[in-house]
Amino acid sequence: MSAASVAETEIAKKALSVPPGTFRHTVLLAAKRFKSTWAELGRLLVQVRDEAKFEEWGHPTFEAYCLKELHIKKQTALKLTRSFSFLAKHEPEEELRAQEFPEKAPAFEVIEVLADAEERGQLSPTEYKSLRDSIWSPEKSPTELKKEFTERFPRPPPEPPPESLQVRKLASMARKLASELAGCRKIPNAVAERAAALADDVEELASGVTDA
Structure with missing residues (x-):
């Protein structure tokens, strides 16, 4: 069974334990079919978030509610709420509340x-x-x-990463190379030692680099 099918099954099971007709039940059903009607779920999630409904339903945060009850990751929930909020900002309210809105969005x-x-x-x-x-x-x-x-x-x-981060990354790469060279029988000890010394030097530089 795919991950999507598992999530859909879990949502359906949860819906059986929630009284039909309640707002919570409505959101669960919307989550189950949101692939084809994203706007419906986006609208409901904005309401869940703005009215802190997730707290009434026993979840500490909006993100925790989405993940545990709806099987929707934080980033997906953010995209849904942001996209619906965009439409809500630019479209008349009667357009968003029309019965056919989810299908025509x-x-x-x-x-x-x-x-x-x-x-x-x-x-x-x-x-x-x-x-x-x-x-x-x-x-x-x-x-x-x-x-x-x-x-x-x-x-x-x-934006390019801060110089301090770049130097720390280089130090980590140098140390990894030195370790791998030291563990390879084909590499002369002198080469492995030079690599270790280089790693020491770069790590020392990294410890002293700060971003202005």
Whole structure:
């Protein structure tokens, strides 16, 4: 049985122990089918988080609730709540509460890219309005739209790690090399000793390097 099937079975079992018709039961059922209706679960999870429902249900944190009861990892829960919050910010409330909303909502992977872009300050409300028709009544597939928006709103290149971290990493690599050389019969002792001395020198440098 796949991990997804196991999670679905566990959610179904949990749902049997929760009174039908309650909000908690509604969230469980949404979690079971969220692959096809991500917006429904995103909306419910925002409510669970904002109203601290997870505490009423015996969980110390929102993340712990998602993982233990819904079998949804922290990062997935964050993506769902952030993506729904993005739509909630830009769309009329009546649109989000419409019965057909979960089925007609734009593809999750597309909204995720736009939410990330807005978070980085790359997407303004005016720009979203100009894109709205292309995502709510798409002529392109979600994959094509995701690619298009990813290229239009590129992530900035990652910042280089601090110099102290780089030196510590090099020291670790030097020590590992020295250890492996010392354990290889084909390597002369003199070579292994030079490698060990080099590792000592780099470790000493690493201990004294700090970032300004």
